[in-house]
Amino acid sequence: MQQLPSALVWLRRDLRLHDNAALYAALKSSRRVWCAFVFDREILDALPARRDRRVEFIRESAVELNDALAAHGSRLIVCHGRAREEVPRLAAQLGVAAVFVNHDYEPAAVARDATVGRALAVLGIDLRSRKDHVIFEKDEVLTAERKPYAVFSAYRDAWLKRLVPFFYQAYPVEKYLAALAPMSACALPPLADLGFERTNLDRIGIAAGARGAERLLADFLGRIDSYRERRDFPAVRGPSYLSFHVRFGTISIRRLVALAAERSSEGARTWLNELIWRDFFFMILHFHPRVTEHAFRPEYDALAYRNDPEHFAAWCEGRTGYPLVDAGMRQLDAAGYMHNRLRMVTASFLVKDLHVDWRWGERHFAQQLNDYDLAANNGGWQWAASTGCDAQPYFRMFNPVTQSEKFDPTGAYIRRYVPELARVLNEHIHAPWRMSEGQRRQSGIVLGEHYPEPIVDHAQARQITLELYGRVKTRA
């Protein structure tokens, strides 16, 4: 590799030193390497509120990164401004020969990186991008006809067939840290300077940074073999809870895939499958950036949604009268997280019971989810709305009561997030409106006062959905 005098690593959603592709490439090819992070006003200004767990998480992870770099005599350079301007400015100021980044597949990020690349080129500086966020990207897994897959299971088989340890080998960044540029202490902007306030991050037990990720991973490794049996029950500690960290790269995807692939249990296999879904949706977004605005299956852009703002507000605020749905939405509000089973149930409910455009729900999740990721969120919503790639058939509809009985049989999850139903018996907690007058008195519930009546009748809503989607289908 051609030796460069110096380079800058621009960290974005890869807030770690360990097994970081761009950092590794920079360290290996350059004599002096700086690391920087930009709090990008273009992104911050688009956030819905001045309290945002993600901003706080990023800042705390940056503090940890700064400490880790300090241990090697360097520091994290933290800028605050428009990334399009800050990065070229910083690169010029440092006089580096190249800027290293990891590929970001979101259309807006692709456009931003192209702008930065052009600005750098004018300065005679190279922008070099590496694959880091996924195992196989873009066109690395294609059908026999060299076309992108449109069906997940076929994609997964091809993905697994390609997978050899080479693809999840960690980049040995640690061996090359001597190339980090010496730096003296520099201040990280406080949250307030970024225009944000503290959130409940630590109160809900979320630890940022690589150390936070390691703690979750260690805990999950004790449970991974039973992931398959436990993952569907929101009251049970089944999932890894690593999504926040995966989103911001405080842990590397290769690390996780290595752990899953080299374990033979059904639990590990099932979990690996989820990681493959992630690659799948990044791939879809790469080939079909229009999905950010449109249904993957264009004919479904014609769906005549009802889009009742009252219904949408009730859904957002967890007062639909369907306890499991409300519990999910309130967990989202309280913690910025929702169990995956609930993401499917609440998404299905918004689209197929309330007949609200999936994009409304997608936007709400984007604003609320700590682990929000455009590719996965869009893919998940289009799957649930039956408008997507390899989506569930539109007549496959969740019954919010049946789902509740199956996956929260004792109502433990419901009671945690919908405390007004705490005293309702197990047999009624999934559908409290079916209680008799006496039973309502006994559980201290007046429907419509303490807890809402169901805002729609599921059986009726189901018929409407069949009619709504059927209309599209016959036209196509």
Add this chain to the structure above:
DNA sequence: TGAAATGTTGGGGCG
């Protein structure tokens, strides 16, 4: 990574 509607079967109550 559903659920509802419809069809089939077989055991038991009962005339």
Add this chain to the structure above:
DNA sequence: ACGCCCCAACATTTC
């Protein structure tokens, strides 16, 4: 004893 009916339980089809 026998056939009829009811209806769970399970299977299949349909949305």
